[in-house]
Amino acid sequence: MLELETKRSALERAFTTVDGVRLFYRHWPALAPGKPSKAIVLLHRGHEHSGRLAHLVEELNLPEWSFFALDARAHGRSEGLQDSATTMATFVQDLDDFVRHIRTEFALEEENLAVVAQSIGAVIAAAWVHDYAPNIRCLVLASPAFRVKLYVPFARPALALAHLVLGDFFVQSFVKGKALTQDAGRAASYETDPLIKRPISVRVLLSLDQMAQRLVDDAAAIRVPVQMLISGSDWVVRQAPQRKFYERLGSAEREWQVFPGLRHDTLGERDRQAPLAKLRVFLERTFTPKPSLLTGDNFTRGEYATLQQPLSAWTPRAWPFLAQRIFMSTLGRLSDGMRLGLATGYDSGSSLDYVYRNQPSGTTPLGKLFDYFYLNAIGWAGVRVRRRLLEELLGRAMRQVAASGRAVHVLDVAAGHGRYVLEGVAESGITPESILLRDFDAANVAAGQAAIAHHGLKNARFQKGDAFHAASFAGVHANVGIVSGLYELFPDNVVVSQSLAALAGVIERGGYLLYTGQPWHPQLEMIARTLTSHRGGEPWIMRRRTQEELDALVAAAGFRKVEQRTDPTGLFTVSLAERL
Numbered sequence: 350m351l352e353l354e355t356k357r358s359a360l361e362r363a364f365t366t367v368d369g370v371r372l373f374y375r376h377w378p379a380l381a382p383g384k385p386s387k388a389i390v391l392l393h394r395g396h397e398h399s400g401r402l403a404h405l406v407e408e409l410n411l412p413e414w415s416f417f418a419l420d421a422r423a424h425g426r427s428e429g430l431q432d433s434a435t436t437m438a439t440f441v442q443d444l445d446d447f448v449r450h451i452r453t454e455f456a457l458e459e460e461n462l463a464v465v466a467q468s469i470g471a472v473i474a475a476a477w478v479h480d481y482a483p484n485i486r487c488l489v490l491a492s493p494a495f496r497v498k499l500y501v502p503f504a505r506p507a508l509a510l511a512h513l514v515l516g517d518f519f520v521q522s523f524v525k526g527k528a529l530t531q532d533a534g535r536a537a538s539y540e541t542d543p544l545i546k547r548p549i550s551v552r553v554l555l556s557l558d559q560m561a562q563r564l565v566d567d568a569a570a571i572r573v574p575v576q577m578l579i580s581g582s583d584w585v586v587r588q589a590p591q592r593k594f595y596e597r598l599g600s601a602e603r604e605w606q607v608f609p610g611l612r613h614d615t616l617g618e619r620d621r622q623a624p625l626a627k628l629r630v631f632l633e634r635t636f637t638p639k640p641s642l643l644t645g646d647n648f649t650r651g652e653y654a655t656l657q658q659p660l661s662a663w664t665p666r667a668w669p670f671l672a673q674r675i676f677m678s679t680l681g682r683l684s685d686g687m688r689l690g691l692a693t694g695y696d697s698g699s700s701l702d703y704v705y706r707n708q709p710s711g712t713t714p715l716g717k718l719f720d721y722f723y724l725n726a727i728g729w730a731g732v733r734v735r736r737r738l739l740e741e742l743l744g745r746a747m748r749q750v751a752a753s754g755r756a757v758h759v760l761d762v763a764a765g766h767g768r769y770v771l772e773g774v775a776e777s778g779i780t781p782e783s784i785l786l787r788d789f790d791a792a793n794v795a796a797g798q799a800a801i802a803h804h805g806l807k808n809a810r811f812q813k814g815d816a817f818h819a820a821s822f823a824g825v826h827a828n829v830g831i832v833s834g835l836y837e838l839f840p841d842n843v844v845v846s847q848s849l850a851a852l853a854g855v856i857e858r859g860g861y862l863l864y865t866g867q868p869w870h871p872q873l874e875m876i877a878r879t880l881t882s883h884r885g886g887e888p889w890i891m892r893r894r895t896q897e898e899l900d901a902l903v904a905a906a907g908f909r910k911v912e913q914r915t916d917p918t919g920l921f922t923v924s925l926a927e928r929l
Contacts, residue, residue: 372428388414389465389632390462394467395549398421398545399420400425405625431552438560441473460484463485468494475571479869480869480896487573488574493577505555520548525539528613529613530612530614531620532617564594577603579605583612584613599648648895657890683719686704691881697790698790698792702765704729704733736769739773740769743829744773744779750829750861757781758782762832762852766796767801771804780808794813816848816851818847819851832863834865838882838891840892853928861926863924866894908929
């Protein structure tokens with residue numbers, strides 16, 4: 350039997366998220382600090398707060414580790430509301446903000462952090478690792494809520510329909526403490542704790558399902574060591590999706606531990622000594638470095654190779670794609686967007702600029718209706734969110750350069766028509782000394798030059814240039830570089846590395862690089878089988894990269910990622926990196 354460490358007291362602190370919300374957290378400093386400093390981030394389950402995880406600090410008996418426990422937004426003592434802008438992605442962004450805060454505030458290295466999370470907190474932690482690719486030591490998921498048990502028949506479709514008709518509203522959790530744990534004291538305190546928040550936004554609940562499904566489907570993108578602690582008698586969440594997630598993980602080191610008889614609050618159960626013992630051992634041994642991804646992630650490279658193989662016309666799976674191609678080349682031409690995509694390629698600068706404008710139009714009212722559905726496809730909606738996030742971080746980068754007393758020089762190496770750069774600069778309140786937009790396509794260059802004239806920007810110019818050849822950057826100087834929506838069009842990491850090296854050669858030290866990623870997409874096969882690219886009508890086959898792979902390529906070129914935004918559906922990311 351382990352002798353428990355001396356009980357430590359929590360320091361109560363708060364920090365401010367990127368959208369200005371104050372979040373409360375508890376910090377337990379290490380009793381026996383070591384080198385390097387190690388820390389555990391604890392995430393609570395839904396409705397609860399960080400105080401209900403305090404017992405783990407003593408019971409895990411890890412005196413050389415410091416502990417941090419966050420009250421999620423609108424939970425416990427944290428500020429914020431589950432309002433019209435809140436989805437599960439909001440909580441994931443909050444976690445990223447929190448980790449950046451404690452790394453800076455307490456001089457912690459990311460590779461010496463472990464995350465231990467329960468239930469909905471475990472979904473948030475898994476999404477953070479998937480979408481933001483932090484270089485953490487390990488991830489422990491206790492009874493992750495990949496599929497909540499709703500005992501009312503047809504509850505999910507009924508909630509989705511009601512949300513569509515009524516807008517967002519709240520539902521009340523009727524889960525009792527005794528359904529969570531057989532620890533009588535904890536069950537009773539759950540019923541009386543004034544900080545328990547039982548209402549949950551239906552928008553958040555529905556986005557939980559969407560996020561959980563993509564995490565289960567795309568678990569191979571997660572490569573950090575993962576331990577899963579599963580309660581065998583869980584009345585709250587289902588075990589089958591947990592098992593699928595585990596089996597699909599890309600982690601070389603992973604553990605699946607099931608504890609018969611335990612209820613949903615795995616780490617707060619009456620007989621929690623068994624999972625805590627497994628957790629302690631896992632934390633202490635997971636210091637193994639991961640293999641490099643510079644040559645490519647086998648998971649997404651294999652996916653790309655599969656998409657390159659045409660389907661037999663006799664395969665039933667090919668028939669829906671054939672039907673869609675026929676529709677788009679006939680009736681689809683009534684839609685201005687589909688007609689433009691057929692003419693220039695759906696990935697062309699002209700198509701993307703049309704998507705950015707987001708004004709449905711077409712021949713006849715039917716064509717306009719087709720165009721409305723085309724523009725609101727999940728991928729195009731995500732592209733517009735990516736643009737908004739890119740403009741936000743572009744403004745942030747320019748302000749940081751200006752605050753250092755330097756003139757701002759902006760460079761975009763594959764700008765398309767340049768709309769997002771020009772409008773992002775206009776909205777930032779910063780006047781750059783120079784704006785250089787480049788693109789390989791002469792039609793994009795001409796359209797971009799017209800856009801510059803329209804905006805009346807005398808310090809901006811647009812020229813033809815190749816983002817993959819360093820020699821073409823001769824004489825170029827920048828301290829805010831941008832590469833957006835480009836690298837997923839090229840499968841080979843060698844050419845991507847060449848492009849990033851060229852950017853590193855022209856961005857001054859202390860300058861910034863904004864880069865976008867596409868770590869997940871639910872319609873990759875549909876796009877590859879039905880849409881054409883700007884390259885001579887070839888199929889538009891995208892090579893998505895996990896965020897970890899993309900960040901590794903950026904780091905190898907001499908940049909350090911300092912901030913990231915992810916669109917709520919998880920399709921696109923925008924990252925800001927500093928030139929070292």
